[in-house]
Amino acid sequence: MTTVSVSRLHFPITTLGPGRRAGLWLQGCSIRCPGCISVDTWEPGTGTVPVAELLDRLNVIAGEADGLTVSGGEPFEQPDALAAVLAHWRAISLTSTLVFTGRELGEVGGWLAEHPGLVDALITGPFRSDLPQTLALRGSDNQRIHALTAAGAGMLSYDRVATTADRRLDVAFDEHGHAWLAGIPARGEMARLRRVLAAAGHRTVTSDMVGALS
Template sequence: MTTTLLSVARTLDNCTVLGPGTRAVIWVQGCPLRCRGCVAAETLPFEGGTPRPVAELTEWLVGLSQVAGGVEGVTLSGGEPFSQAAALVELIDTVRARRPDFSVMAYSGFRYEALCRGDAGRRALLDRLDLLIDGPYVASKHGSLRWRGSANQRVLALSDRYAHVLTESDTSAGIELSLATDGSFAWAGVPPTSGFREGFEAHLAARGFVLHAEARREP
């Protein structure tokens, strides 16, 4: 029996700044784009990452959704999720077979219209999304926007579940910080100001902290 693997840069159990409600996050490894100012450049090479079986990720997501106050869905970031569309389709389907109400949001550096003209795997992933943030990150259009880095990027409701978010305040959801057991910091979110990562890393390094970026790339 063939085991489907997903190349993963990192995961996060609990996040409230990368989509509606409380969500798990998967940052995939590898992106064909090279947007200037990407805040997660370490996720761009297709080399690296950790091969994770879809079955293992399914158990992780289902477990997170079953606990009291658990996550309501997953946000797919990276890297470029649509570069691993087939594996993500399998993951979504296996999770929803057990948790039909599990929601899915994704980021992509490609425009929605281009994804619609893509191969069957990309179209299948689109069909399973509740929300899509599309378009490349453009540093000159950086703004303090909800869930995205630049004004050219769009929040697209691909199902009725989150259609209401399109009428809500379009201001930054902010970032979240966490302190690891080894004393290092991690962060997740979309920086409301350009140059955030460089300045924050320098500020912490001067005080002896190591920063792990758990932010989505700004495609």
């Protein structure tokens, strides 16, 4: 394994776990949950870079980050790259790791057994637009937080009903001037954002719209 497909890497992220975290989104997802707001991360094989390049970029961030959050896409569809990233983070940082997956705990149990201690906390389960969204750090109430290490036990503070503060979003801009949002918006927030921007005279296309049109 010498390459990895990356959607984006950003620091700091404040809406996907405690503190100012490094946020890594791996590219490619075959689960493709209806209503997903990250349709742009579905296509596999794009954004491919050498693993060494990604690890070098993490080196720059690690000294200031309060942890690493990995999402996607579906991180476990690049299992070797995921292991390399998390093992490297363990080598350069004492901070916590949080991984989001659309798979259930039993589906990734083999990987976790092969790589003990690399994931402190895991949020599992596919996004279900037909279910309520009342819980912190989750898009639908079927998703579960699992503390896998002592450090991960701190993430259980999110195992509660979401507050308004939990629906904050980080806003970042890429080199092309495209804006993207990090976090877990409340239902309908993306549509409301489009309406607000349209009222101000802006035309917007968001990744959830792309999914609906494809």
